Amino acid sequence: MGAGKTTVGRTVARRLHYPFFDSDHELEAHCGVRIPVIFEVEGEAGFRDREAAMIRELAARQGIVLATGGGAVLRAENREVLKARGTVVYLRASPHDLWLRTRHDRNRPLLQTEDPKGKLEALYAERDPLYREVADFIIETGKPSVAQLANMVLMQLEMAGFPIDPPQPASTPAGESEPPAQDPNP
Template identity: 75%
Template sequence: MLPPLASGGAQARQGSRFASKLRHEPYRISQRTPLQARDAHANVFFVGLMGAGKTTVGRAIARRLDRPFFDSDHEIEARTGARIPVIFELEGEAGFREREASVISDLTGRDNIVLATGGGAILRPENREALQNRGVVIYLRANPHDLWLRTRRDKNRPLLQTEDPKARLEALYEVRDPLYRECAHFVIETGRPSVNGLVNMVLMQLEMAGVAKHPAS
């Protein structure tokens, strides 16, 4: 049996089809949602489909900014003592989303962090609102074909354990891409860049927006 969800009091304080051309347009950036005034230490939140690079890029950004890094899926596993596929098996997707919402509420209420969210975190309006209002949201956008190439051998992704995971990714993209765009302050269409190149591009956008600065060397 998995541990129960944290109570509300323990949670955070205040604080259409896909385009194949994306493969050939690395680093194309757009600002989707107007940024309200943010200080130089605003939280940085990454959203996007599984395999988009949220954890890899987020961890690198956290190192460069000298901030704590969190991955919401890893945090769920740490709190429950169970892997994501086991949670899906025992509680179904609905149960997992409840736990995810609790973790998102907690983590977004912290200060000066970098957070990589799970691919489905934006499905709940309350998660989108928390992300938008408590930090700067960056959508790492990649087309389903590239995502499939990156995730096809990963058995820790319950939603892709189907006969046709590529078709599943395409279906997820159709539903979630508009929600990522609604939530994001910036959309970075990644193409196939190096990790360092993508990290530098994210940092440049954060600095231009005045919401993050490199730590003093």
């Protein structure tokens, strides 16, 4: 949490001309309540069940950019779905950087403790090996801007053979007019 998955994911999606989805935001929209309320009512296990179902649903779509919640990798089924259905990018940040980015955010139930920095360090120790297990690429978030991080993601994808420039409609030579669009429902 706090690594920039949503912000960078949105930027990458825009550059690829793909729809963007954040599994946490989609889950909140589906349930009609914020994640802290789901945690409060159903506990972390209930939230993780809902999260896994949402990830399965979103990962079944073609041609999207998906940002998952930071704890999505805790479940083997999520790791398997993500690895099988897409290219996984791990935006890695140090626990200290994560703490600086999230310390004032009250919408993060796992950090509502006496020692949020210690909690982030424990979460990092548990999750980092899982992120590495599923990741096709690891991008260090450190100091780069969102645009620089998005460029790094796109460069990694391009080097792996991912088509970065979506096909553009054929242009009409100068001086010629395009034929009128056909009405699909005459």
